Amino acid sequence: MTAGDAGIVVVGASLAGQRACAALRRHGYRGRLTVVGAEPHLPYDRPPLSKELLAATADEAAAALPAAGLGIDWVLGRRARRLDVPSRTVELDGGDVLPYTGLIVATGAAPNPWPGTHPPEVGVFRTLDDARALRHRLGGGDRLLVVGAGFLGGELAAAARGRGTSVELVEAQPQPLRSALGPVAGEFVAALHRAAGVSLRTGTRVGSFTGGHRLTGAILSDGTRVAADLAVVALGASPRTGWLAGAGLRIDRGLVCDHHARALGIDGTPVPGIVVAGDVARWPHPWAGPDGAVLGHWTHAVEQAEVAARTLLDPAHPATYRPVPSFWSDLYGVRLRAVGFPAFADTVEVHENAPDAGRLDIAYRRDGELVGALTGNRPGRLAAYRAQLAEALGRVPV
Numbered sequence: 514m515t516a517g518d519a520g521i522v523v524v525g526a527s528l529a530g531q532r533a534c535a536a537l538r539r540h541g542y543r544g545r546l547t548v549v550g551a552e553p554h555l556p557y558d559r560p561p562l563s564k565e566l567l568a569a570t571a572d573e574a575a576a577a578l579p580a581a582g583l584g585i586d587w588v589l590g591r592r593a594r595r596l597d598v599p600s601r602t603v604e605l606d607g608g609d610v611l612p613y614t615g616l617i618v619a620t621g622a623a624p625n626p627w628p629g630t631h632p633p634e635v636g637v638f639r640t641l642d643d644a645r646a647l648r649h650r651l652g653g654g655d656r657l658l659v660v661g662a663g664f665l666g667g668e669l670a671a672a673a674r675g676r677g678t679s680v681e682l683v684e685a686q687p688q689p690l691r692s693a694l695g696p697v698a699g700e701f702v703a704a705l706h707r708a709a710g711v712s713l714r715t716g717t718r719v720g721s722f723t724g725g726h727r728l729t730g731a732i733l734s735d736g737t738r739v740a741a742d743l744a745v746v747a748l749g750a751s752p753r754t755g756w757l758a759g760a761g762l763r764i765d766r767g768l769v770c771d772h773h774a775r776a777l778g779i780d781g782t783p784v785p786g787i788v789v790a791g792d793v794a795r796w797p798h799p800w801a802g803p804d805g806a807v808l809g810h811w812t813h814a815v816e817q818a819e820v821a822a823r824t825l826l827d828p829a830h831p832a833t834y835r836p837v838p839s840f841w842s843d844l845y846g847v848r849l850r851a852v853g854f855p856a857f858a859d860t861v862e863v864h865e866n867a868p869d870a871g872r873l874d875i876a877y878r879r880d881g882e883l884v885g886a887l888t889g890n891r892p893g894r895l896a897a898y899r900a901q902l903a904e905a906l907g908r909v910p911v
Contacts, residue, residue: 518544519612521825522603524593524756525619526550528558529791529814529821531578533617536822538583546585547611549603551620553590554641555580560811562644563665564843567651567672576641593620596760598784615786615825618757618768618776619818622750622792622809627660629721634728634743638669639750650743652676658731658741660719662689664842666747667702670711671844680711681739683731685718693856697863698875698887702844704868709845714739750809752793762787767795767807772911773831774821785828788821790814798835799909800854800884810840833911837902847871850892852899853885865891 521537523530526548534546550556557576565571588605595604596616603611624637638647647669651657657673659666662684670682686692688699689706706713718734722744730740752767761784763769763777768789770776774796775783789796791814797805816836823832841850858877865874873889876898883905886898 518614519601520545520547521615521617522611522613523548523617523619524603525617525621525753525791525793526552526554526556526587526589527619527621527791527814528556528578528811529621529818530617530619531556531580532815532818533619533790533822534583534585535579536819537826540823540826542822542826544614546583547613548585548587549591549593549605549611550587550589551592552640552642555587555589557641558811559639562641563638563668563672566644567648567669568675569648569652573641573645593756596757596762598760598762598787601786613786616788617818617821617825618787618789618793619791619814620753620756620793622752624746624750625748627722627746627748631722631744632724632726632728634724635722636743636745638665638745638747647743647745651678655742656740657681658683658719658739658744659747660731660744661747661749662686662702662706662713662715663693663747663749664690664840666745667706667844668842669745669747670706671709674709674711674845681741682706682711682713683717683719683733683739684713684715687716689713689715694851694887695855695858695861695875695877697861697866698849698855698873701866701868701873701889702849705845705847705871708868712739750792752795752807754793765795765804768793769795769805772797772834773824774817774834775824775831786825788825790818790821796834798838798854799906800857800879802857806838806854808838808840810838812836812839835906835911837899837906839899845871847873847889848892849873849887849889850895851885851887852895853877853883853902855885855887858884864894 556578561576691699770789776787820832820834855877862876877885888895
């Protein structure tokens with residue numbers, strides 16, 4: 514690729530998109546580099562939005578990602594509307610067409626919206642603008658209803674309680690995070706919420722919201738009525754692949770790629786010149802089963818972006834992406850850290866479970882082999898688990 518060609522286009526001004534750009538430059542690419550972003554903002558980090566920014570312990574600078582010095586042509590506040598693989602072009606809303614020599618798809622995921630009608634005070638939480646709006650309301654006497662006690666919902670509840678906001682947290686499962694981490698970890702997290710004064714309601718769903726032009730609360734599936742002045746729906750997210758419809762790529766609950774981060778066509782073979790990174794990707798891993806994995810975690814976006822950039826620059830010698838996944842969540846002074854794939858385990862070993870002290874140590878196994886681990890305020894133990902998982906992964910043929 515030369516400075517005179519169409520250049521590389523990155524669709525998604527996300528963490529994965531920014532890290533891919535940095536990797537391209539670091540590995541010697543000096544050609545044209547264009548980044549398309551649906552939001553009007555330069556790339557920013559999402560974890561601080563539900564942590565430091567909402568907790569009012571840091572300002573927006575804590576979320577900013579370095580963008581200077583990368584020689585990027587920014588196309589912000591625009592959405593990619595269509596991909597034409599044969600002509601190697603991306604069409605934007607408004608009709609503009611961007612040619613590319615190489616394409617990095619890093620469009621991330623969109624929050625799953627409430628499926629029905631609702632008052633205007635009911636929203637989702639994904640963007641910097643979402644964080645700004647919610648931060649402005651916390652601590653001012655409003656009552657917050659959080660629908661879904663997953664990682665995001667839990668952090669929203671924790672940040673709100675830290676600001677003195679009354680919080681109702683509704684979760685359909687018997688415990689928070691049960692499907693991701695199992696019932697023991699779920700009870701640990703539930704104890705943290707309740708000790709902090711969150712009204713946690715499990716095993717029930719929000720059936721409908723009450724109030725016409727102004728939210729007054731919700732009616733749960735068990736008939737309970739809860740009061741609220743604002744609500745956040747935290748029911749997961751779905752990869753942003755709609756703009757890729759009809760492009761001949763393999764879409765299956767994400768844009769499917771191989772272990773080199775190369776986008777696959779409908780026939781299962783890599784599509785030349787297109788790589789994938791971040792939340793939009795579904796990718797293979799020996800511990801993830803035949804369906805592969807879709808992970809909305811910070812480390813995944815960073816690590817896959819590096820592989821995508823290297824593969825795009827040197828397709829004859831593509832880089833390999835087979836990480837030991839890791840993620841973390843902060844709740845009431847407890848840092849929950851996980852490695853591997855806890856959700857794919859068939860047995861759980863609990864080595865420590867002390868919610869009052871904020872300490873947790875769980876090993877997850879499948880067919881007797883370690884596939885994941887979770888700790889609370891035990892970083893040394895997590896490091897040992899990571900090393901064990903990395904050693905085991907190294908024995909699996911690529």
